[in-house]
Amino acid sequence: MSYSEFIKNQSNKDKDFFFGKDNWKKITNKYYTFKRILSNDEIIIVTNNIKTIKSSLVLLVDNNKAVYLKDWQVRRCYNYNEGIDAYLVKLNRKYFKPYTFSFEFVDFAFEKENTFDDLLQIAKKQQDENLSFKL
Numbered sequence: 830m831s832y833s834e835f836i837k838n839q840s841n842k843d844k845d846f847f848f849g850k851d852n853w854k855k856i857t858n859k860y861y862t863f864k865r866i867l868s869n870d871e872i873i874i875v876t877n878n879i880k881t882i883k884s885s886l887v888l889l890v891d892n893n894k895a896v897y898l899k900d901w902q903v904r905r906c907y908n909y910n911e912g913i914d915a916y917l918v919k920l921n922r923k924y925f926k927p928y929t930f931s932f933e934f935v936d937f938a939f940e941k942e943n944t945f946d947d948l949l950q951i952a953k954k955q956q957d958e959n960l961s962f963k964l
């Protein structure tokens with residue numbers, strides 16, 4: 830096996846791990862489409878509501894609430910045609926536990942707290958649009 834085949838296989842294994850086997854599709858050399866809703870309890874959303882707090886990534890869900898994320902739950906993504914520079918976040922209802930901070934985030938504003946079901950609805954809308962992204 831050549832080095833380039835090895836890199837390609839590792840890249841495909843990484844995508845299978847993050848998106849699920851057969852849940853992603855290569856559109857061009859760099860762009861991919863994928864399922865946003867893996868099950869009723871597991872989704873992938875495209876968002877910019879990510880912040881780093883004490884070297885940990887969090888998904889902001891309210892003015893003073895966030896869900897801590899593991900490194901493997903987050904991927905950087907781009908769509909240059911649409912001008913999107915965001916993150917893909919893989920969430921599971923079982924581990925969706927908002928943490929309340931003693932301060933409010935100054936650069937984000939929410940009308941109400943986003944629950945997992947709210948994010949599921951966002952994932953459904955994003956699935957309907959089905960934009961392709963570069964990872």
